[in-house]
Amino acid sequence: MMRPRQKRMTRGDLLLAILLLLVALAGLVRMASAPAGARVVVSDGERVLYTAALDEVKDVDLEGPLGVTRLRIDAQGARILASPCPLKVCMGMGPARRDGELLACLPNRILVEVVGPQAEEDYDLLSR
Amino acid sequence: MTCSAADPQELARVRRKIFLALFAALAVAVHALEVLMPTPLPWFRLGLANVLTLVALFLYGGRAAWTVSLTRVGLGSLVMGRLFGPGFWLALAGAVCATGVMILAWRWWRRWFGPIGISLLGAVGHVCGQLLIAWLLLVRHAGIWQIFPLFLLMAVLTGLLTGWIAVVLLERLRQYAPFREDE
Numbered sequence: 354m355m356r357p358r359q360k361r362m363t364r365g366d367l368l369l370a371i372l373l374l375l376v377a378l379a380g381l382v383r384m385a386s387a388p389a390g391a392r393v394v395v396s397d398g399e400r401v402l403y404t405a406a407l408d409e410v411k412d413v414d415l416e417g418p419l420g421v422t423r424l425r426i427d428a429q430g431a432r433i434l435a436s437p438c439p440l441k442v443c444m445g446m447g448p449a450r451r452d453g454e455l456l457a458c459l460p461n462r463i464l465v466e467v468v469g470p471q472a473e474e475d476y477d478l479l480s481r
Numbered sequence: 482m483t484c485s486a487a488d489p490q491e492l493a494r495v496r497r498k499i500f501l502a503l504f505a506a507l508a509v510a511v512h513a514l515e516v517l518m519p520t521p522l523p524w525f526r527l528g529l530a531n532v533l534t535l536v537a538l539f540l541y542g543g544r545a546a547w548t549v550s551l552t553r554v555g556l557g558s559l560v561m562g563r564l565f566g567p568g569f570w571l572a573l574a575g576a577v578c579a580t581g582v583m584i585l586a587w588r589w590w591r592r593w594f595g596p597i598g599i600s601l602l603g604a605v606g607h608v609c610g611q612l613l614i615a616w617l618l619l620v621r622h623a624g625i626w627q628i629f630p631l632f633l634l635m636a637v638l639t640g641l642l643t644g645w646i647a648v649v650l651l652e653r654l655r656q657y658a659p660f661r662e663d664e
Contacts, residue, residue, distance in 0.1 A: 363595045440568055
């Protein structure tokens with residue numbers, strides 16, 4: 354009745370793990386090699402709530418449906434210091450300073466985006 | 482009770498029910514522990530409760546996996562006081578996608594993937610489901626997919642860990658007679 358002991362990790366498992374790791378790492382490398390951003394744009398997904406230059410050091414309080422999300426802009430970039438959301442994913446995302454990088458607090462509907470110097474026209478698209 | 486216990490089919494059915502209930506209860510407990518446990522990143526969780534879904538899937542099949550994962554999300558959120566809160570919908574979307582992907586992968590590709598591979602696919606499904614629902618319900622912004630690589634990396638690491646635990650658990654369980662005759 355004893356079945357031969359199966360291998361714990363099949364070849365398919367191993368290949369899949371390697372493939373997924375490569376995809377994830379490729380994505381991270383692509384993001385890390387983006388040029389530095391110039392401005393911070395905060396929106397709720399539809400409307401722009403706030404924008405500032407990335408080289409001004411300051412703390413900003415952003416009002417969302419759950420309460421106040423505190424954003425800090427300093428030499429490291431923009432990061433979320435405090436948030437009323439339950440999971441705090443946004444705080445765990447650390448600082449964003451490269452073009453296209455994003456901090457999102459989904460429950461509180463705060464979307465912090467770092468954009469390059471040439472992205473002025475995009476604001477109109479967002480704030481339409 | 483004595484007469485039904487003599488019928489081997491009935492015995493298997495009752496056993497299956499009892500073990501499924503145990504798996505679901507364990508999943509709820511593990512889920513609660515994970516939510517309460519402090520982690521380096523506040524939102525980061527290992528997804529250990531998924532071990533029970535995996536074990537149910539490999540022992541009893543797709544419906545059992547649905548039972549365990551949906552019970553886990555529903556009761557787990559109720560116990561933690563987050564039922565129908567914003568985090569709940571993300572958790573539900575993640576669990577539904579993860580379970581769906583795992584069941585399909587198990588049905589179609591069981592020959593190539595063991596529990597570790599299925600767990601990896603489930604973890605990826607979890608991330609996709611969460612981001613998809615976040616994109617649909619919360620932020621209609623393509624930039625949300627920027628988080629994907631980081632989440633994917635985490636999913637692969639935690640998926641490997643939970644898959645490994647499920648493999649070891651399955652090995653242990655299959656040493657006992659009630660789990661041997663299935664499949």
